[in-house]
Amino acid sequence: DAKTTQPPSMDCAEGRAANLPCNHSTISGNEYVYWYRQIHSQGPQYIIHGLKNNETNEMASLIITEDRKSSTLILPHATLRDTAVYYCIVRTPMEYGNKLVFGAGTILRVKS
């Protein structure tokens, strides 16, 4: 299973964009990059995922480099409620169990 590397913590001012980086240099061609977040001790919440192309949804944007060895999650206008632990995960294909292997994640603190 591919491993990911994320900074342990980041701060962001409320209303500004939060850019969370992730390295996944050993990712395979058929593995997806997923982002989840965990607020307090709740169950993780899905944010976004991608394979090769950049993706955007109502929560965030995902930028994947052309070599796929790194990606960046962008929260365009961070709010205090976005304070959470953000996990960058490489997902094994469905035929191998669709496993999500979590790392330690990045603690994002949004400050007013």
Place this chain on the structure above:
Amino acid sequence: NAGVTQTPKFRVLKTGQSMTLLCAQDMNHEYMYWYRQDPGMGLRLIHYSVGEGTTAKGEVPDGYNVSRLKKQNFLLGLESAAPSQTSVYFCASTTRDRGTGELFFGEGSRLTVL
């Protein structure tokens, strides 16, 4: 639609006792997972199942057993609890069908082993 429900939400055990955590999902999902989360750490995969009657080991399977007798239920058992198994346990499920592959998580079960 309850999603993923875990029972019990809290439990205190003595060393050597046994217990079973129940995960139930009402979304007709094929895949189910059990994770544990220790303080300040990410989730670690214990066991998972890709369908009724099948189970497989994850990253940290030792000391746990699982069963998937019904598609909607995934049971996690501790035969002889140890203090090292004090943790928060999360169950998750997802569909095999084409889609986001998003995992839906339960609220967690907090287990303390004394």
